[in-house]
Amino acid sequence: MKITFLGGVDEVGGKHILVDCGIHPSPKARGGLAGDQLPHLDVIEKLDAILVTHVHTDHTGALEFVAGQFPGVPVYATDLTIALMRVLHQDARRISKAASR
Secondary structure (H helix, E strand, O other), rough: OOOOOOOOOOOOOOOOOOOEEOOOOOOOOOOOOHHOOOOOOHHHHOEEEEEOOOOHHHHHHHHHHHHHHHHOOOEEEHHHHHHHHHHHHHHHHHHHHHHHH
């Protein structure tokens, strides 16, 4: 990936945008999330927005966790991505709940 900044990136207060917040696949996870699957949020000092590119779990699986750590931060995605995320995350919660019984 190549990112090119146009304008005064370090000159005028830039925005801090997180692009995607998925989970990392892990063989340790059984019936829930293992700690090594979550994003390393300790490196984020400030967050102005979250941009979701698409619905796959490796791009959205930790969205609820990240949004909980940064309440009030807006999440931007297409309407279809948001609709699919709702279904995917609801299903993931259901599977996790069933596996923990």
